[in-house]
Amino acid sequence: MIKKLYLPLVALLVLAFSSCSKMGELSPDYFTTNPEVLEAIGGKVPVTITGKFPEKYFKKNATVEVTPVLRWEGGEAKGQPATFQGEKVQGNDQTISYKTGGTYTMKASFDYVPEMAKSELYL
Numbered sequence: 001m002i003k004k005l006y007l008p009l010v011a012l013l014v015l016a017f018s019s020c021s022k023m024g025e026l027s028p029d030y031f032t033t034n035p036e037v038l039e040a041i042g043g044k045v046p047v048t049i050t051g052k053f054p055e056k057y058f059k060k061n062a063t064v065e066v067t068p069v070l071r072w073e074g075g076e077a078k079g080q081p082a083t084f085q086g087e088k089v090q091g092n093d094q095t096i097s098y099k100t101g102g103t104y105t106m107k108a109s110f111d112y113v114p115e116m117a118k119s120e121l122y123l
């Protein structure tokens with residue numbers, strides 16, 4: 001009796017764990033910034049980020065929050081997050097198609113501090 005239940009139980013566990021997989025990280029090649037080298041203007045560091053979700057990347061029932069973070073040695077500053085949703089999610093966020101992917105543009109602005117002179121932008 002136990003042997004008869006073993007195979008279906010293993011198949012069910014494999015199915016359950018594979019359906020809950022996370023989306024992998026995106027390559028930096030899918031993102032561009034304008035300006036390419038960030039600069040302080042009037043006490044602020046403005047940036048426009050353009051990104052692309054490739055086809056068959058964004059799960060249909062996923063919700064993803066993207067937050068721009070400017071990091072430097074000894075600190076970081078977070079920008080305004082943007083939320084994206086899959087096709088089967090009900091909500092008011094930007095919907096990304098599973099088949100065709102999608103593009104987005106987000107603007108961020110950080111209050112300038114001198115330590116930011118050597119910093120990197122992360123999403």
